Amino acid sequence: MTDKKRKTIKWAEEPKIGFAEAIYLPAIVEGLKTTLRHAFEPRKTKQYPEEKPDLPLNYRGLHRLNRDDEGRVKCVACYLCQTACPANCITIVAAQPPSDDPHWAGRDKFPASFEIDELRCIYCGMCEEACPVDAIELTSIYDLTGMSRDEMIFDKEKLLSVFDKTVGGDKDPIRTHHGALGPASEIDLRTAQVAPPPPGHGRPG
């Protein structure tokens, strides 16, 4: 059996080299031509630090925590982003707002602390997908630097300031409902009806 098999093998031979190839000169000329062509062509690369890239609107960069109409943090501390996060970079501590505080009127639960470890994050965007009230979104800020690891753990204030910086700009994330509150983030459903959710986002149940 093995002998029979061995007979069927075809051995490919290296092609014989001719005189023109053997002296290498034509190939060198060909290469130089390509080099010279590229040297005088217009540039195709981005000159990065001087020239910023134009990112698509669905780019997944630094997170932001959105504010509601009254400037409060929109997050209701449901922990769904923390649950969905595959990198375990989100840490939330929920609390009950003081019942007599008019600032928190109509809110039962809010994040007393909300931290994202931006070094641990893999920017998959699952937090944003999980969020039932569109409170967390990924912006197109990509050039994130810091001098220490602590600096790269973004707390609630820092994430809200990212919202303040990016809201209304030409790179406002486009993926979510644009201000229409989810069912949990608002008490008065009549005002919620003023800005109806876009088609396909009907109030379920």
Add this chain to the structure above:
Amino acid sequence: MTSPSSPQSPAAPSPPLSTTMLVDDVEVAVGKKENIIQAARKAGVEIPHYCWHPDLSVVASCRMCLVEVGDRRPNGDVVMGPKLVPACQTPTKPDMVVKTQTPKVKQSQSTTLEYLLLNHPLDCSICDQAGECYLQDYTFKFGHAHSRLQEPKIQRIDKHHIGEQIVLFTDRCVMCTRCVRFTREVAGTAELQVINRGSGEEIDVFPGHPCNNKLAGNVVDICPVGALCSKDFLYKKRVWWLKNQESVCTGCSTGCSIHADQSDDHLYRLRPRENPLAQGRFMCDEGRFGFHYVNDPNRLKLPIVRADRTPTDATSPAGKFDDPWPAAIQAVHHAMTRPDRKNIVILSPFMTCEEAYLLASWAKSLPSPAHLALGPVPMTGDDDHYPKGPKGESPSGRSIKFTIRAEKAPNRWGVAAIVQHWEGDLVDWSQTAQQLAAGQFQQAYIVGGASGYLDQLDITWVASLSFLTVQDILPSPLSERADVVLASGSFAEREGAFVNHAGLAQLIKPAIRSPGEARPDGRLLMGLVVRPGLYHAATIRDEMADIMSAFKAWKGNSLEPDGLMLERKILTATVVHVPPISQGGSANKGD
């Protein structure tokens, strides 16, 4: 019809003697006093229900359990009824035919859910019940994902005044009235009621009479939705992060079976675990909310060795990463093995039987065998029976549905039986304290194990001791004057068996790890008594069964899931009643 000449009769089972019924074409035996929901469970069929609870009366008000019911005629024909019937209210009978998967039933379930959700706020994202909510589960399984309601939902105000431990999120309620029936039928205190009518129906309390009875926490468990929530647990943790471990409540000698829910070595809540041998399906608030000492930041985290019995803090181990335990164990060993000293080992009713056995057998094998004693058993008032009568009077006899025992320790029986085995008779704590005060012992080893347990002791006798070892979980006046403090584990960290007031042996299992360098008692004692291997409760239980007649019954028994009744006669014969110690301040038992 049943004539032998009928062509169908040879194959059909003899119909008049039938004791079975059909649930979705599965044959199940008809039980006594069973409804269709329970019969369907035996057939592996889940009939959704909200208002029905096995311990409460039947109201059939939620309409979620409607099924089709018919009869199997003696000739084999099946005749179905024209209308749907509530499965919770319909008793089973032989030859009944139940169908739960017909289009009619499915349509009914789906529309019932749509109706129940009409005014539901759908605030699952902030609701503590999310993840263990029957509205969520049933909507997923039996409902549909949209609502046809065009009108604005009715808004209702949350009621934080409903009780000290419970809060009512009124708009999430589905009006199953389980909580109302619970306070009327099990607690007997009847604080909760339904006010208003129709779509204005709400659960409420009578003004000025909040729901603060000692069983109030159970309404949070029996609420199938997120309407009644525990203030203690509110917004602390989402339930899907919690891992639960089977355990036993240490609040009193009833020994309620519980689930200990933990996450990241932090105990978040205790829930009753159904156990017909122990307590049924409920537990009291003292036990339910009395676990917070487990998470106390002041917990003893290091063993302490004091050279000159001055109330200094822990000795600093030689190096930062050195194990502090060998030095502490060495110190106890060195002192207790001296042949010229009289030793006493005081066991705690908060120890498991296995731990008490390990320590007791070691104490008796010392060069100067130690005297064994049972520590004080905390007692408060009298046994508290439920349901209460209209004027708050206690029930008696068979009408008792729940009892909170006066004996506030989980394992007096087990530890007493162990002391009894070696000492012959059991003396109560006042006598032991007198012996201590009289200076009969030079060295003592005393075990705590619960919050505030050793704090109550009169400790004037400490001065007469030349060496004192305290094994406890929290600092106490006693541990501050001890030569060696062994940082041990709470009930949530230990493993072993408790024997309750009736002689029921139940297992506790480790739910969390001990804080810092503290060791659960079993592991600590294995090191102290120098036994080979790791602490394995089942092995020690078998060893005990061979030695002690009181524990003979649990030889080779896993004690799972509900525990095992030990022979009560042996236990009652060996235990002498321990008089109560007062709760407030230190009682002068020793003088």
